[in-house]
Amino acid sequence: DQQVKQNSPSLSVQEGRISILNCDYTNSMFDYFLWYKKYPAEGPTFLISISSIKDKNEDGRFTVFLNKSAKHLSLHIVPSQPGDSAVYFCAASADAGNMLTFGGGTRLMVKP
Amino acid sequence: GAVVSQHPSWVICKSGTSVKIECRSLDFQATTMFWYRQFPKQSLMLMATSNEGSKATYEQGVEKDKFLINHASLTLSTLTVTSAHPEDSSFYICSAMRLAGWNEQFFGPGTRLTVL
Numbered sequence: 001d002q003q004v005k006q007n008s009p010s011l012s013v014q015e016g017r018i019s020i021l022n023c024d025y026t027n028s029m030f031d032y033f034l035w036y037k038k039y040p041a042e043g044p045t046f047l048i049s050i051s052s053i054k055d056k057n058e059d060g061r062f063t064v065f066l067n068k069s070a071k072h073l074s075l076h077i078v079p080s081q082p083g084d085s086a087v088y089f090c091a092a093s094a095d096a097g098n099m100l101t102f103g104g105g106t107r108l109m110v111k112p
Numbered sequence: 113g114a115v116v117s118q119h120p121s122w123v124i125c126k127s128g129t130s131v132k133i134e135c136r137s138l139d140f141q142a143t144t145m146f147w148y149r150q151f152p153k154q155s156l157m158l159m160a161t162s163n164e165g166s167k168a169t170y171e172q173g174v175e176k177d178k179f180l181i182n183h184a185s186l187t188l189s190t191l192t193v194t195s196a197h198p199e200d201s202s203f204y205i206c207s208a209m210r211l212a213g214w215n216e217q218f219f220g221p222g223t224r225l226t227v228l
Contacts, residue, residue, distance in 0.1 A: 042221055042222060043116075043205045043207075043220050043222045044205070044219045045219070046217075046218070046219075089155065099146060099161055100146075100158070102155045102156045102157075103155060
């Protein structure tokens with residue numbers, strides 16, 4: 001049973017537009033969420049995180065929104081750049097120091 | 113800061129041999145390290161949690177006698193794939209957890225294992 005789901009395996013966006021990547025979870029014990037970016041044959045790179053006490057966290061072009069009642073989070077990238085093309089994983093944990101459960105990933109392609 | 117390295121980055125071995133992968137936290141101490149496995153076009157799957165000075169905790173379905181994990185120091189954890197077979201070919205990634213405010217995991221660059 002997948003506790004963290006990314007229902008869109010891929011997403012294509014035009015450069016300069018907004019990219020919205022979605023993630024849903026089922027475990028109500030999750031209270032810390034992270035987004036990672038991954039290039040082929042490389043380890044994931046941390047992008048941004050959010051704890052359950054917040055509903056929004058912003059860092060430059062990246063904003064993560066959390067809707068606890070819907071058990072849904074999203075990553076907004078604006079404006080999107082070709083260098084953002086990668087696979088994005090959302091991850092969740094039951095506390096900040098606990099193991100991470102990853103979603104299946106969404107491949108983002110930003111076209112020039 | 114917060115750099116994690118893995119060695120080797122790429123290894124090819126014959127079926128039946130053992131392969132050791134090292135994971136090092138270069139500029140911080142990590143009491144906990146995690147080992148993940150990624151199959152092509154699939155997500156990261158946690159294999160085991162490694163705590164310094166104690167036995168690793170393996171996830172369900174992961175053979176502890178096949179995937180030996182040693183976390184002998186606060187900066188080094190090793191994963192040994194024993195008697196490797198072609199189905200063990202995969203991309204293995206470690207992460208190290210830094211105790212600083214929110215406990216953060218930092219990922220290594222991964223090791224591509226190909227078993228012939």
